[in-house]
Amino acid sequence: MRLLIEAANATVAVADGVIVAPSGRFDGAIRLRGGEVRPGLINAHDHLHRNHYGRLGAPPYANAYDWARDIQTRHADAIARGRTMPRRAALLHGAWKNLLAGVTHVVHHDPWETDFDDRFPLTVVRLSSADSLGMTPALAPPAGAPFALHLAEGVDRGAAAEVHDLAARGILTEHLIAVHAVGPDTDGIAKLRASGCTVVWCPSSNRFLFGRSASAALLADGMDVLLGTDSLLTGAGTLLDELRAARGGMSDARLLDAVGPLAARRLGLVEPRLAPGMPADLVLLRRPLLEAALDDVALVMAAGELRVLDPALVPIVKPAGGRMLERYGVRRWIGETA
DSSP states (O other): OEEEEEESSOEEEEETTEEEOSOSOOSEEEEETTOEEEEOEEEEEEOGGGSSSOOOOOSOOSBHHHHHHHHHHHTHHHHHHHTTSOHHHHHHHHHHHHHTTTEEEEEEOSSOOGGGGSSOSSEEEOOEEEEETTTOTTOOOOTTSOEEEEESOBSSHHHHHHHHHHHHTTOOSTTEEEEEOOOOOHHHHHHHHHHTOEEEEOHHHHHHHHSOOSOHHHHSTTSEEEEOOOOTTTOOSOHHHHHHHHBTTBOHHHHHHHTTHHHHHHHTOOOOOOOTTSBOOEEEESSOGGGOOGGGEEEEEETTEEEEEOGGGHHHHOOOSOEEEEETTEEEEEOOOO
16 A cells, blocks of 8 residues: 655655655545654553553552552452453553554563564564562663663652662663652762663653652753653553653653654664655654644554554545544544454
């Protein structure tokens, strides 16, 4: 299939899942004069199998360890029900949360799942990770490679101390991807910024659990910051929600970088680009990205496959197979995998 997409910022053509020059004959043409077409977004932090539970807990908490202990008793029945969902179904629930928002690459901060190698609908980033210092006392990250860790996820002295503990172990380096980093003290912030590490900011999850998020001093210019959703156990929604929640905490240019080129570099990915010869990883929006909500996502292609389509565009594109999905207040055609 040859598809032409014309938006306000660019014209992009796709043939057989690859971006091509926008010339010649096409099977369909989508024209959104006020729209925006961009490379697919990169979500730097999620737990794909935990997005079907809904928010759990009775915040505020001092740290994530307290939250984890509390929900095991407070919400034992809801957790037990959630665990009855088949594993692939749970992982796909997380996948579609991301795809509906234009995410084509996601970090799953948990062990690798065989389902990710079996017709999974978006690209899951292969990234070494550990839960946290408190849950992984014998921490041994791979040498010279990106490594993700929940760090200082809290607002008490214990959370602040984790940064100093990590530095003392020699693990606070440019390869660290520090997720959350809500609670570093002044010296911890200085250590993080001097280390060359990357911080993954998950604003809505942090504010739900602790009533605050990563500090302005940590996020200031000069720090590489990526954006993550966390799962819906604590997060508010999709990466589009996080972009809106983060706006004002960094410049618009840095926010766009946080879900695009910078994220690709820090996670060891080939940067998604709308250039001929590249696989079609793209999202078409009815509004500019930083203003967009789920209802503005008109089309998503991931690894060359059409995955999400506004029902109004189905007669133009005429996708084969798939089904309609209603979730998070929107209805979309999805190119489903078994």
